[in-house]
Amino acid sequence: MSQCLTLTWRGIVKLRRHPASLADVVFGPAIFLVLFVYVFGGAIAGSTREYLQFVLPGMLGLMTLLATMGVGTALNQDIEKGVFDRIRSLPTLRIAPLVGAIGADVVRQVVAIIALLGFGLALGFRFSTGPLPVLAACALALGFALALSWVWVLLGLSLPNAQAVQGLGAVIIFPLSFASNIFVPTDTMPGWLAAFVQVNPVRHLMDALRGLMLGGPVARPVLITLAWMIGFVAVFAPLALAAYRRRSLTS
């Protein structure tokens, strides 16, 4: 346990020493938010103010998608650079490096969520529910990110280098995020796309987050999102752990 904490600490120290990666997490969403709200907002929603209300929960969802990629690239880099071997040659739990990577990522996500919500509030976003639902929304986003991070762990362990992880990551994330209701309501999309949106797990996450932050039906989308999360973990955690064991013993 303390080994996992130590490795999480390492992730945090790195984050502090490596302002670029923190900037990524803090300013990335802020820049996206400003661009979307002031470039597209008027055209999409009629006014930037109204669009901000719509898109901020979306940004929270998008960020969880983007930020989880970090686990994959971080693990991959550790393996490539030999840090993985260093840790494995110590009498540590075999699973510690993995838990450490995920732990550091949770910290990153929390920083990112606080930054995004703070920035949104500064621009004029207002919650229409109470503090508890908002906290629940943050927890749900974080939980979704954690469930999804197993996919990245698998990719990080299976692909040859960090660039490949990022490349493949973009291919997966862009369709999932754009073909959803993150940025726009989906009623104007053609039938085939709307069909994809219907099955896109991100859509349900979005509905749940909007419900929790702005009001509206919550129970159904939250349950569907939780079901997806369980699905992700059930499918990808065993695969990722198998890949981890393989990589631990044969390479």
Place this chain on the structure above:
Amino acid sequence: MQKLAIEAYGLVKRYGEVTALDGVDLAVRTGTVIGVLGPNGAGKTTAVRILATLLRPDAGTAAVLGHDVTTAGHQVRQLIGVAGQQTSVDEDLTGRHNLRMVGRLLGFSRKDAAARATALLAEFGLDGAADRPVKTYSGGMRRRLDLAASLVNRPRVVFLDEPTTGLDPVARGALWDRIRALVAEGTTVLLTTQYLEEADALADEIVVFDHGRVAAHDSPTALKRRLGTQTLDLRLADPARVDEAAALVTAVVGTVPARVGERLSVPVTDGAMMPAVVRRLDDAGAEIAEIALHLPSLDDVFRALTTQKELAA
């Protein structure tokens, strides 16, 4: 206390079609330094990774201080230190952070980990750079930090995989000193190298790897004796007197030197030949511009070992 710090029997490791290790036996006595010598791809790294519990052998068994590396990996990891061919320190962290992290992972308290880090940084001459991120370090500093990181737990057996490859002579010398200090404390060291010179300087015994097999296992002196010779190379300040010098060298050594341009090169069996040659040339008033006694190169080692095998067959 075990007499053997490292023992391995019939280690085999295959990567698909490639057989990296093809039945390797090793025995290293406690408190000694063994040099594993071989070219790239001879299986040195694979052997180290198996002994350091980072890799499982396909066949064979190995034990470190009596603990089996496949079934008692955790015990083995408590007793060993590993510095890989590739430095395995976190580039984004400072030297101090790296060592503290290793200490914490080993279960040291915060205070002990910090104290151990400070001590090692001083010991390895890294105190000045302790709080800089590792990516600003030179190659030699990285290697030293990596070695320090593998010593945090005061290991009894240390594996060093090509610790000086790619280092300049000064950095190499500094690392050799650290390795000698380690040995003086009673640590058993297994080091792999591509340089006969390095194995000769550090090791009590040398194992030569070739294509995943042990081609020879001997003391450096015996190995060199098997190889026969060292080479004396010299060049005169005045190239016109090269014939005269060749005659003088022949008279001293008893062998006619080979001539490469202005350079004379002659095999010698005795290190005392060099001062004798120098005296003789000096008496004749022939000024020497360059003179050196060379150990056989790794190429020579392999040529000699494979020829011996062919002769024996």
